[in-house]
Amino acid sequence: MNIHPLRELLNDEPLMAELSATYGTPLYIYVKDQIEQNINRLHHALETNFNRSHICYAVKANSNPNLLKLMKSFHPGMGGDCSSPGEIYAAKWAGIDPKDCLYTGNYESESDLKFALEKGCYINLDDETSLERLLAIGMPDRISFRLNPGFGKGTFSQITTAGENAKFGIPAEKIIDAYAKAQKAGITKFGLQCMAGSGNLDGDYFIELLTAIIHNTKKIESALGVQFEFVSMGGGWGIPYTDEETPLDFDVLFKNLSHVLYSHYEDKHSAPALWIEPGKSIIGNAGFILTQVTGLKNSYKNYVGLDAGMETLMRPALYGAYHRMYRIGNQGANNGTYDFTGPICENTDRIAFNRAFPALKEGDHIAIMDAGAYGYAMSHNFNTRPRAAEVLLDGKHHQLIRRRETIEDIFSGCHV
Numbered sequence: 001m002n003i004h005p006l007r008e009l010l011n012d013e014p015l016m017a018e019l020s021a022t023y024g025t026p027l028y029i030y031v032k033d034q035i036e037q038n039i040n041r042l043h044h045a046l047e048t049n050f051n052r053s054h055i056c057y058a059v060k061a062n063s064n065p066n067l068l069k070l071m072k073s074f075h076p077g078m079g080g081d082c083s084s085p086g087e088i089y090a091a092k093w094a095g096i097d098p099k100d101c102l103y104t105g106n107y108e109s110e111s112d113l114k115f116a117l118e119k120g121c122y123i124n125l126d127d128e129t130s131l132e133r134l135l136a137i138g139m140p141d142r143i144s145f146r147l148n149p150g151f152g153k154g155t156f157s158q159i160t161t162a163g164e165n166a167k168f169g170i171p172a173e174k175i176i177d178a179y180a181k182a183q184k185a186g187i188t189k190f191g192l193q194c195m196a197g198s199g200n201l202d203g204d205y206f207i208e209l210l211t212a213i214i215h216n217t218k219k220i221e222s223a224l225g226v227q228f229e230f231v232s233m234g235g236g237w238g239i240p241y242t243d244e245e246t247p248l249d250f251d252v253l254f255k256n257l258s259h260v261l262y263s264h265y266e267d268k269h270s271a272p273a274l275w276i277e278p279g280k281s282i283i284g285n286a287g288f289i290l291t292q293v294t295g296l297k298n299s300y301k302n303y304v305g306l307d308a309g310m311e312t313l314m315r316p317a318l319y320g321a322y323h324r325m326y327r328i329g330n331q332g333a334n335n336g337t338y339d340f341t342g343p344i345c346e347n348t349d350r351i352a353f354n355r356a357f358p359a360l361k362e363g364d365h366i367a368i369m370d371a372g373a374y375g376y377a378m379s380h381n382f383n384t385r386p387r388a389a390e391v392l393l394d395g396k397h398h399q400l401i402r403r404r405e406t407i408e409d410i411f412s413g414c415h416v
Contacts, residue, residue: 026308034286045250049258052273059087061279061373066401068094081277144191195234232275280373287372309342328365335359
């Protein structure tokens with residue numbers, strides 16, 4: 001059984017009560033020590049097994065500049081995987097050099113490409129037409145293309161980002177032509193990127209993916225005589241969302257991946273660097289939502305109302321995603337089966353369905369786990385509800401890193 005690394009922290013009722021009283025609920029809480037452990041584990045496994053490597057944190061997972069700055073303090077060489085001007089802005093604000101960032105858009109506007117080019121990002125293009133739009137703006141000295149290898153894998157179909165049903169990337173049969181056009185235009189430095197799915201915990205899948213990437217890389221090198229600076233496997237490094245799932249062993253996985261990469265090159269120095277774009281594996285399990293029970297209802301089903309709904313955490317409504325939940329303090333024995341819902345006027349507003357849980361009363365605090373990635377980043381203002389505050393927890397010390405939004409904030413751009 002995979003016991004959540006923050007489980008013991010949730011037994012500290014006085015601390016959780018203090019956080020609730022100080023900042024209100026719902027509240028996003030991030031644990032500093034867990035972030036440090038996660039990024040150090042990744043960096044050590046990469047550094048041990050690869051001659052050259054680079055971590056581009058997936059800013060889309062959580063773009064709070066305070067957290068980005070903290071990550072960079074743990075790993076000064078960290079770059080960013082950015083997919084919008086806003087994410088480039090957040091990374092730069094946090095002290096991450098845009099030159100260390102990979103900008104990966106899709107169906108990019110000219111203004112987006114112009115912003116990324118002017119900031120100096122390594123631009124990763126989703127299509128040959130993206131190259132045409134980019135060249136109309138300016139000439140980069142380096143680019144990569146996003147490969148769609150024809151297959152992908154993700155926790156949900158909605159986050160499988162390669163294969164015939166994915167909107168992303170260039171099909172393998174067209175990838176050589178894309179690089180030929182870039183080479184003809186005068187570009188001389190190249191990488192290759194492939195992000196094929198999110199939330200994967202199957203080590204064998206990553207072996208299959210890197211094998212396909214290197215197969216295409218070698219074909220391009222042979223056809224065009226280019227030498228790749230890097231290949232990026234993108235993200236997709238999953239985390240357990242249930243007690244039954246097993247976390248990835250990065251030491252073993254990256255050792256196996258290094259064998260795949262270096263078996264295709266005469267020596268390590270001639271091989272491209274391996275770049276990765278982790279999001280969940282750095283911040284996912286380090287964040288949770290502290291929420292309060294607002295009502296209990298016995299209807300055709302038993303309902304627990306929370307002050308955190310789909311506007312606070314969108315993943316369950318969007319994907320049917322499962323998040324572990326714990327009552328703060330002594331968990332106790334399960335007392336029934338409940339649907340956990342928020343205050344939103346949609347029947348899809350469920351954090352959990354048919355969840356066995358201990359007895360609850362109004363005012364009890366509950367933690368919704370593994371909300372560090374794609375939690376606050378996907379939160380929204382439906383029903384005109386302000387977004388939650390964010391807090392960084394360092395032992396018993398806590399720091400507000402984003403204040404709670406107000407109703408006035410929501411309407412600050414309106415003039416009546």
